Amino acid sequence: MTDPNRVVPAAERADRRARLMRSATYASMAVALSLVFAKTWAWRATDSVSVLSSLADSALDVLASLLTFMAVRFSLSPADLEHRFGHGKAEGLAALMQAVIICASGVFVAVQAVQRLLSPDTLHRPVAGILVIAASTAITLGLLSWQRYVSRETGSIAIAADALHYKTDLFVNLSVVAAVAIVVVTGLSWVDPLVGLLVAAYLAWGSQSIAARSLDILLDREIPDADRERIRALATGHPRVLGFHDLRTRHGGAGYHIQFHLELHAETSLVETHRILDEVEGWIEDAYPGCEIIIHPDPLGYAERRDRFEDALDLAAVKGPVAKGPETGSC
Numbered sequence: 503m504t505d506p507n508r509v510v511p512a513a514e515r516a517d518r519r520a521r522l523m524r525s526a527t528y529a530s531m532a533v534a535l536s537l538v539f540a541k542t543w544a545w546r547a548t549d550s551v552s553v554l555s556s557l558a559d560s561a562l563d564v565l566a567s568l569l570t571f572m573a574v575r576f577s578l579s580p581a582d583l584e585h586r587f588g589h590g591k592a593e594g595l596a597a598l599m600q601a602v603i604i605c606a607s608g609v610f611v612a613v614q615a616v617q618r619l620l621s622p623d624t625l626h627r628p629v630a631g632i633l634v635i636a637a638s639t640a641i642t643l644g645l646l647s648w649q650r651y652v653s654r655e656t657g658s659i660a661i662a663a664d665a666l667h668y669k670t671d672l673f674v675n676l677s678v679v680a681a682v683a684i685v686v687v688t689g690l691s692w693v694d695p696l697v698g699l700l701v702a703a704y705l706a707w708g709s710q711s712i713a714a715r716s717l718d719i720l721l722d723r724e725i726p727d728a729d730r731e732r733i734r735a736l737a738t739g740h741p742r743v744l745g746f747h748d749l750r751t752r753h754g755g756a757g758y759h760i761q762f763h764l765e766l767h768a769e770t771s772l773v774e775t776h777r778i779l780d781e782v783e784g785w786i787e788d789a790y791p792g793c794e795i796i797i798h799p800d801p802l803g804y805a806e807r808r809d810r811f812e813d814a815l816d817l818a819a820v821k822g823p824v825a826k827g828p829e830t831g832s833c
Contacts, residue, residue, distance in 0.1 A: 515791050519656045520578050526652040526661050527571040530668075533645045534563040537638050544634035550694055553635065553678055554614055560638075562607045563667065566600045570664045577660070587794070590754040594719030597663035601713035604667060608705030615698030632682050639675040642668055657757060657792070659719055663712045670708040674701050722752040729790070733760060736785045737797075742766060742778045744802045757792030768801035775799050 573596030649665035681697035745765030
């Protein structure tokens with residue numbers, strides 16, 4: 503029986519993270535391939551632009567899932583002589599490429615929808631199309647649930663981007679079912695390409711959020727303010743820490759990279775300083791598994807150049823107790 507209070511070693515956490523991420527990529531590729539075959543049949547049976555828009559999205563899902571699989575595999579590679587900080591940014595690059603793919607699929611669907619508006623046509627075997635898309639929706643929902651769980655547990659930006667991609671697929675599938683059903687009931691053939699245009703717009707809009715998150719990683723944007731303040735609170739909560747400044751952070755794809763300065767009594771020995779820094783580092787690692795931390799100790803009152811960006815946030819001499827065993831979070 504597993505002890506809920508057992509402290510999980512870093513190596514074990516890393517291994518679990520790798521297994522979860524790989525499982526999500528395998529599931530994504532399997533679902534994408536199966537949906538392409540099913541929707542190809544449905545499109546040929548119905549000749550629906552809405553179904554074609556869903557097929558185009560699923561076809562590009564195969565490429566996106568393959569990119570995610572390769573990026574995750576590369577990002578999980580350990581640091582080496584030429585990549586001392588690891589390969590985590592491969593996830594950000596994969597997410598950016600996914601954004602481009604989603605936007606491209608939206609353009610393709612828009613072109614097809616406009617052509618159908620200019621040259622209307624009737625749908626064939628609409629019930630078959632509805633059944634296939636409904637089944638696709640159920641499969642996609644199952645995959646999305648697993649991806650969201652993996653993303654929450656691992657903090658992977660590549661898996662999160664893939665999950666957002668499949669979240670748009672849910673909207674696409676539901677829209678297609680509604681469009682085909684409306685055409686069958688009302689006979690309004692223009693509803694089908696109109697829904698295709700709406701889907702195209704949604705795909706283009708969804709690609710923006712993915713691109714923004716990936717660029718945050720690739721351009722070393724600071725991590726969220728809430729996480730920065732939590733790191734500050736954990737560090738200044740140590741009873742021997744007298745000041746804190748020059749916090750710098752970034753998301754490395756696989757986890758946070760954190761560095762800051764701590765002020766201690768000038769008389770503190772090197773051995774004691776090392777112990778204090780190890781304790782602070784341990785608290786932060788417990789809260790953000792997989793993060794990389796660099797802490798620089800300073801003697802209290804020593805004049806030095808400070809980071810100009812921290813002037814308004816400097817909490818030197820601000821104290822606050824930290825409960826032993828802080829809550830864990832995902833980076």
